[in-house]
Amino acid sequence: MAQLRVGLAQVDSIVGDLTGNVDVVSSWTRQAVEKGCHLVAFPEMILTGYPPEDLVLRSSFVQASLSALEGLAGRLADEGCGEIAVFVGYCGRSGSPSPALGRPAGEPQNSAAVLHGGRVVARYAKHHLPNYGVFDEFRYFVRGDRLPVVRLHGVDVTTVICEDLWQEGGPVSVACAAGVGLVVCLNGSPYERDKNDVRGPLAARRAVESGAALVYVNTVGGQDELVFDGDSLVVDSGGNVLARGPRWEQELLVVDLDLPAATAEVIGPVEAGGTTMTVERVVLSERALPAYEPAFARIVEPLGDEAAVWGALVTAVRGYVRKNRFSSVVLGLSGGIDSALVATLACDALGPEAVHVVGMPSEWSSDHSITDAQDLAKRQGLHWSVVEIAPMVDAWLGAVTLTGLALENLQARVRGTTLMALSNEHGHLALTTGNKSELATGFSTLYGDSAGGFAPIKDVPKSLVWQLCRWRNADAAARGEDPPIPENSIDKPPSAELSPGQLDSDRLPSYDVLDPLLDAYVERDLGRCELIEAGFDAETVDRVIAMVDAAEFKRRQYPPGPKITGRAFGRDRRLPITSRWREHAAPTADEPETARPDR
């Protein structure tokens, strides 16, 4: 057996910021060296940030990534970090001279490199390209078919990238056939609420299959609609978890491994698991290290459901605001629960000094609206102000005749315009407060309550909104702190307060019926018949799915927000706006119009 001390650099990066990302790798590599690591692994595409989307189709971008990688190798050696083997993700380029119609321009690859002694000593390109859900990698990348095996202190180490681990066969099978002792998997794997416990068992299974230990390093942080949770881990070849990192925090996770001494000399084309790849070998050091005392490795306990979701939303808000160089946010505070949740998330993400909340009462606002909103601002120490909307609404009513929904929408748009004006005047990012139940049913006003730069809870169903607020208050109480959210805001019946005495329940089924129905229809793609078979009332099914089918235009116009479920609205679910497909049997004459922008 041979020992290796391995560091997993579970770090954040910024898409496109090659200079800043190189600094990140340099600084964390230095920490790994200080902790005595022989190998440090960074996440997928750490140099470019992930996912860079269409940027990779620009030749100048790929060239910048390649130059950054070469520069980084030299810089690490200059900084005294030439002895450690550094595994980093970057955007490479296939040397293939076979451009074809539809192959991505410039033949970019989702690549990993091993840096050592001032040089790039090995390169790998992702073999399994995911092209489902939020992933479009057939659009962006050309697959790789070469597997580098690097001998480091007498251990054969190879690297693969994210999806390579999730698919059966492919590089992990080839790595097994090549007899490696350690597989280093670089990941950009987004958080998903119901997939909490998928990664650990998967990593264990692959380790057992390949007979090699597995290092799984994941990025952490928010990138537009994606939020990465870290949760990096190490398993031995028996499938036992040796170390596991935290969620939602950067960390250098260090673990000492006992690995089989390398003996195999397999090289060239290897067929395994239905895949043929070319194995290449690089020897950095043949000899095993002298025996040393292993260090303690951390195994972080998993978070509970609400704590994990809370962490995702806070991380997403912080990432979006800071990476886009904002220093403050503004949002409307209605006294209701949705805006209370968004304000609290923003405060947890950015601190109270950065959060500006505005009460915008109308003649139909209830008395408690403004007092509950003010109560929340006071509890959390947020900047509070009030803008009455009546003068603006009256100005319109003096100019045009508006009734019913048009008048309701006008009030919401006066509020949206007020927030955007404050955003423009003071440089705050405007946060939108709509939840997923509203987004699904189109129960919102375009350019009104949907106006803003980021929508923190657009993938949070209303039932989970309540659950999260109650959890946050209880968690504060358990720590001996005052609950940040007024009980009044949690307990009152939901209302948009756009007409006298209005309640959500006038237009929507109760949320304890609506949310499970939306989950079945949107997340699980059940059809009308299956929904009715599953026990939902037929009339409710028809009513709700008609609303969902007709609201695609509004959803497309919504600002980005963090995806936490399997089928978030946004890049995860791509439906035509112009569509007459209706799950329900008989479209009625008064069916809501697709693409009609009203509440």
Add this chain to the structure above:
Amino acid sequence: MAQLRVGLAQVDSIVGDLTGNVDVVSSWTRQAVEKGCHLVAFPEMILTGYPPEDLVLRSSFVQASLSALEGLAGRLADEGCGEIAVFVGYCGRSGSPSPALGRPAGEPQNSAAVLHGGRVVARYAKHHLPNYGVFDEFRYFVRGDRLPVVRLHGVDVTTVICEDLWQEGGPVSVACAAGVGLVVCLNGSPYERDKNDVRGPLAARRAVESGAALVYVNTVGGQDELVFDGDSLVVDSGGNVLARGPRWEQELLVVDLDLPAATAEVIGPVEAGGTTMTVERVVLSERALPAYEPAFARIVEPLGDEAAVWGALVTAVRGYVRKNRFSSVVLGLSGGIDSALVATLACDALGPEAVHVVGMPSEWSSDHSITDAQDLAKRQGLHWSVVEIAPMVDAWLGAVTLTGLALENLQARVRGTTLMALSNEHGHLALTTGNKSELATGFSTLYGDSAGGFAPIKDVPKSLVWQLCRWRNADAAARGEDPPIPENSIDKPPSAELSPGQLDSDRLPSYDVLDPLLDAYVERDLGRCELIEAGFDAETVDRVIAMVDAAEFKRRQYPPGPKITGRAFGRDRRLPITSRWREHAAPTADEPETARPDR
């Protein structure tokens, strides 16, 4: 040789409207029968509409498509159309029992069927799945590997789908090896301005390669951001064009073909052009038809550039409005050229009765703004009204302090909110009037001039806006009609009129510099160095690409509009919002902030 009379049904369909689309096929098949056709071909996925996007991941949707196909076969026979061979596109399902992570749920296929005698006699599934530009077919479909050869009146006929023709090798090579006499290609091929003349030569080349005549039938009509132009054609095995349909109109194009009598009996796996597919055979009728006198076939002359673009935009507006069941539109008319163009397009698409235009002057509007706008409304007979924005702006200024850009944006948002209010109150679809040069540079106000349901000229650069207006006026004059657009609107210097004496040229380079620069940077993906080498001034390059790089958030919030260029903003260009990638060398401190929603 053997004769066949072939009909190309160049028709429109509506995504998701299976019942309506079945009616379309039935009605056009009857016309083909009346004209004596032996075979009629419909476009790609005519039964479901194209592209149906994530709808195909719903099992109930695929099932509905399969049922519609079976029902259609029976109905055609019942209606006396059982003798003609009908080639239709639909959404099929792979029988493959090998689901894997990331394979599209339910294994949908982009399929074609041959209907005859009340039955589905042959099925084909698209082999080459495009996954670039606007296409995401790896996300949606499983490829097919079976090629049906149908013997009809002694001629061997096969079918392929769209991309199958564009890629080298694949089904067309296999069809050649199988000795077919006629290839029927079903298409959903969107219009692109600079690809005017690509299809004809491609069809001719494939026909010569395969030694078979080729029928290329394309759909026509608008579908969200895509607009299909028809332009169906038939070439003989020597590559000569025998018939060509119009653009922007539905048509049954009829042509008589002299084809080789079938002799080959190839069946089972065939390898050709690097592809192995299984050839299947169906015999409908072995004997050639008695000789008959061929009918005259139309070859429509190609349209000029402006006429083709005009047709695309009018078709897109008409399609979006009608398919979404609107009957009227509303837009703001500023007296400037952009809104003049959009109003004229809407009038050409829907007729003057359906177009409502609103003048919304402010204290900084020039005198000619309102008179030029009114002049246009009068020339075209549109509904004209005026809403002064001062009372609403003043109401805000009484409530919050707003200066500079915030005040400019407020005016645009008051106009946007006014149009949305009229849209909600009267059921008009609101049209947005921004052009591609504005969209590229972020020179617009979120929820202001960008508010609306459809953006007809979002892919039209400002230079082309002028060109189209001048062409439309000249075309009217050539027909002896009054020019619809006031010369004043065409000739005045462009201005947003949001502050005293403001001109576009205060903030943007002149459009004769800006538009070629945008074309090089956005369409052709040139990097900073290449732009400067190409002769653009370095300072202008840095200024413009900084604006483009920073405006992604605004572009994402823009309503859909027809794509006419190679890299339209929208589904064609997918960039991260959160990105620090800057082509220019040195980001400056006052660089516009990404995701900051201001003008």
